[in-house]
Amino acid sequence: MEINRRDFIRQLGYIGGAGLLATAPWLSAFSDSKTTAGERARIGVVGTGSRGLHLLDYMMQNPKVQVVALCDTYAPNLELARAKAPEARPYTDYRKLLENKAVDAVVIATPPLMHSPVTLDAFAAGKHVFVEKAIALEMDETLTMYQAYQRSGKVFFVGQQRFFDPRYIAAMALIHSGEFGAIQSLRLNWDRNTDWRRPVPEPALERQINWRLYRDSSKGLMTELACHQLQIGTWALRSIPDKVMGVGSLVARAHEREVYDNVSCIYTFGNGVKMTYESTNSNKFYGLEERILCEKGTVEPERGKYYYEDIAPAPGILQLLNDIENSLFESIPIAGSSWVPETAGANDGHWLLAKKNEGDGTRELLQAYAEAVITGRQPENFAEESYYGTQLCLLGHQAMEEEQVLVFPDQYKLNYLNHAIL
Numbered sequence: 001m002e003i004n005r006r007d008f009i010r011q012l013g014y015i016g017g018a019g020l021l022a023t024a025p026w027l028s029a030f031s032d033s034k035t036t037a038g039e040r041a042r043i044g045v046v047g048t049g050s051r052g053l054h055l056l057d058y059m060m061q062n063p064k065v066q067v068v069a070l071c072d073t074y075a076p077n078l079e080l081a082r083a084k085a086p087e088a089r090p091y092t093d094y095r096k097l098l099e100n101k102a103v104d105a106v107v108i109a110t111p112p113l114m115h116s117p118v119t120l121d122a123f124a125a126g127k128h129v130f131v132e133k134a135i136a137l138e139m140d141e142t143l144t145m146y147q148a149y150q151r152s153g154k155v156f157f158v159g160q161q162r163f164f165d166p167r168y169i170a171a172m173a174l175i176h177s178g179e180f181g182a183i184q185s186l187r188l189n190w191d192r193n194t195d196w197r198r199p200v201p202e203p204a205l206e207r208q209i210n211w212r213l214y215r216d217s218s219k220g221l222m223t224e225l226a227c228h229q230l231q232i233g234t235w236a237l238r239s240i241p242d243k244v245m246g247v248g249s250l251v252a253r254a255h256e257r258e259v260y261d262n263v264s265c266i267y268t269f270g271n272g273v274k275m276t277y278e279s280t281n282s283n284k285f286y287g288l289e290e291r292i293l294c295e296k297g298t299v300e301p302e303r304g305k306y307y308y309e310d311i312a313p314a315p316g317i318l319q320l321l322n323d324i325e326n327s328l329f330e331s332i333p334i335a336g337s338s339w340v341p342e343t344a345g346a347n348d349g350h351w352l353l354a355k356k357n358e359g360d361g362t363r364e365l366l367q368a369y370a371e372a373v374i375t376g377r378q379p380e381n382f383a384e385e386s387y388y389g390t391q392l393c394l395l396g397h398q399a400m401e402e403e404q405v406l407v408f409p410d411q412y413k414l415n416y417l418n419h420a421i422l
């Protein structure tokens with residue numbers, strides 16, 4: 001189950017290592033040598049609900065991780081985690097877990113309202129931090145957490161697994177190589193048909209368990225889904241959008257939740273490129289995808305495919321039929337003489353990876369975290385890219401709330417190494 005940098009790069013096949021590290025510098029977290037062989041990251045998990053248990057499964061399979069502590073305030077979830085990691089010490093108060101000297105690092109998978117207090121206390125206690133997305137529910141809080149990381153000298157990871165998903169890395173490496181020319185537009189969508197509601201054993205626990213549905217504990221689709229996709233634009237374009245406008249509404253689920261079930265935002269970059277984000281909780285037909293439209297091609301990382309604009313001309317028989325059709329209906333300018341199909345359906349495209357990858361990058365992300373905890377080295381740009389993922393979803397949410405075009409505020413901009421983001 002262990003991954004090293006060479007294996008990771010090998011699965012990307014045709015893309016050279018140097019290009020990959022320029023596109024995804026955080027891959028440097030994977031050990032290239034035997035320096036961390038035999039060492040283990042001693043991790044405490046805070047929040048062992050649905051996501052925390054999923055992360056725990058991966059960590060229990062990783063020989064470089066020792067899960068030494070678990071914490072949850074909800075007994076049934078703590079018990080589920082204890083069944084998976086019986087040797088870990090259980091806690092119901094995360095501050096007590098942070099006092100445990102055997103804990104080098106934490107993985108925080110509480111609801112987002114608790115991300116900030118646990119993260120700040122963990123850095124203060126000298127622990128490395130992995131926190132789930134969205135980093136926080138407010139832009140100020142997100143910046144405060146990033147600044148605490150900078151002061152701490154510790155490692156800071158965020159649950160933005162697409163940064164470690166081989167499909168996305170291959171897509172970005174090809175885009176950055178100039179293979180498709182300049183990016184023209186990004187269309188992001190995430191459509192599900194789900195009420196997000198979880199069963200509640202007693203009414204008093206409603207807001208605790210169904211925190212996603214309420215405005216004081218969630219920004220709905222923006223903090224739950226958009227942060228994963230908005231990072232695609234900053235990663236691909238190596239810059240952040242200048243502005244955002246948006247509209248949010250409750251279309252189908254007004255009777256059962258407070259947060260929007262239908263959101264649309266337009267982010268604009270300085271060079272005129274637009275990134276649209278659309279998401280709904282009441283129709284799942286189009287699912288999840290990012291379409292990156294470039295001058296000479298289109299990339300769909302989630303589907304794992306790319307498409308050149310200029311596809312091979314249609315076979316002779318189709319050309320002939322088309323010519324006949326044109327001469328029959330010549331008064332209707334349906335096509336020119338160099339007819340090629342104009343619909344996406346006619347272009348099968350190419351696979352980004354030679355071999356289908358299992359998973360969505362979460363396993364690789366956690367392995368990179370374990371390596372970084374052992375070496376104490378923060379991989380370049382990962383915290384910053386993740387930071388913008390959260391800030392952009394929060395700014396989009398604010399634009400919808402205020403029904404205004406909002407400029408990305410200067411006080412939240414970071415000036416970081418490889419990327420000329422000012």
Ligand SMILES: NC(=O)c1ccc[n+]([C@@H]2O[C@H](COP(=O)([O-])OP(=O)(O)OC[C@H]3O[C@@H](n4cnc5c(N)ncnc54)[C@H](O)[C@@H]3O)[C@@H](O)[C@H]2O)c1
Pocket residue numbers: 046047048049050051052071072073074077092093094109110111112114132133134159160161208209223224
């Ligand atoms: N990266 C991803 O793809 C992904 C997927 C799902 C969820 N998430 C994120 O993971 C986080 C958790 O989501 P979830 O679906 O697991 O929620 P959940 O409600 O299932 O689990 C959260 C757990 O945290 C516990 N908790 C709350 N306050 C606590 C505290 N003070 N101390 C210790 N434990 C506490 C709760 O009791 C619960 O068991 C959210 O931020 C969510 O956005 C990320």
